[in-house]
Amino acid sequence: EDKVVQSPLSLVVHEGDTVTLNCSYEVTNFRSLLWYKQEKKAPTFLFMLTSSGIEKKSGRLSSILDKKELFSILNITATQTGDSAIYLCAVRGNTGKLIFGQGTTLQVKP
Amino acid sequence: NAGVTQTPKFQVLKTGQSMTLQCAQDMNHEYMSWYRQDPGMGLRLIHYSVGAGITDQGEVPNGYNVSRSTTEDFPLRLLSAAPSQTSVYFCASSYDTSGANVLTFGAGSRLTVL
Numbered sequence: 001e002d003k004v005v006q007s008p009l010s011l012v013v014h015e016g017d018t019v020t021l022n023c024s025y026e027v028t029n030f031r032s033l034l035w036y037k038q039e040k041k042a043p044t045f046l047f048m049l050t051s052s053g054i055e056k057k058s059g060r061l062s063s064i065l066d067k068k069e070l071f072s073i074l075n076i077t078a079t080q081t082g083d084s085a086i087y088l089c090a091v092r093g094n095t096g097k098l099i100f101g102q103g104t105t106l107q108v109k110p
Numbered sequence: 111n112a113g114v115t116q117t118p119k120f121q122v123l124k125t126g127q128s129m130t131l132q133c134a135q136d137m138n139h140e141y142m143s144w145y146r147q148d149p150g151m152g153l154r155l156i157h158y159s160v161g162a163g164i165t166d167q168g169e170v171p172n173g174y175n176v177s178r179s180t181t182e183d184f185p186l187r188l189l190s191a192a193p194s195q196t197s198v199y200f201c202a203s204s205y206d207t208s209g210a211n212v213l214t215f216g217a218g219s220r221l222t223v224l
Binding site for chain 1 (some may be wrong): 143148151152154155158160166168169185200202204206207208209210213214216218
C-alpha cells in the first residue's frame with residue numbers, strides 16, 4: 001500500500017533560521033513527488049520532482065529527490081514569518097492516485 | 111478559467127442527514143479526487159476517478175459515495191452523515207495521472223455534523 005511519512009510533524013524556528021523538512025515514501029512504480037504549502041485555505045503548489053538528484057529551486061525554497069533511498073527534502077533558508085504554514089508532501093504511483101503525508105506545521109517566530 | 115469549483119463552502123448537518131458536495135472543473139482534467147483534512151492528519155484520499163465512468167476508493171472511503179458521469183463533475187455524497195465526518199473537504203484535479211501533472215485544488219468545503 002502506498003505510504004508517505006513526513007517529519008518532523010511540527011517545527012518552531014526564528015526568523016532567519018534554515019529549516020529542512022523530510023518526506024519518505026513507499027509507492028509502486030513511482031511517477032512523481034509534489035510539495036505543497038497550505039496556509040488557512042487550499043494547498044498551493046511548490047515543486048514537482050520526478051528525477052533523482054536534480055534540485056528544484058524557487059527563491060529561498062529548494063527541494064531534491066532521492067529515488068534510491070525513497071525520500072525528498074524541502075529546504076527553506078532565511079525563514080520569514082510568511083513561511084509559517086503546513087507543508088505537505090504527496091506521491092503518485094502507478095494507480096494514478098496522489099497520497100499525502102501528515103504534513104509538517106512550521107511556525108516562524110519574529 | 112474558473113479552475114476547480116466546490117460548493118457549498120460551509121454546511122451544517124444533523125446526524126443521519128444526507129447531502130452532496132459538488133465539484134466541477136473546466137480544465138478538461140481526466141483525474142479528479144476528494145480529500146478530507148482533519149487536524150494533524152494531512153490530506154486523506156476519500157475517492158478518486160481517472161476518467162468519466164471510472165471511480166475507485168482511496169484511503170478513507172467508508173460513508174461516502176461518488177460518481178463520474180461527465181469529465182467536468184465529481185460529486186461526493188454523504189448518505190447518512192455522522193459526527194466523525196465533520197471535516198474540511200477538498201476536491202482536486204489534474205490533467206491526467208502521469209508524473210508530469212500538478213494537482214489543482216478547489217477552495218474547500220467545511221462540513222459540520224451535529
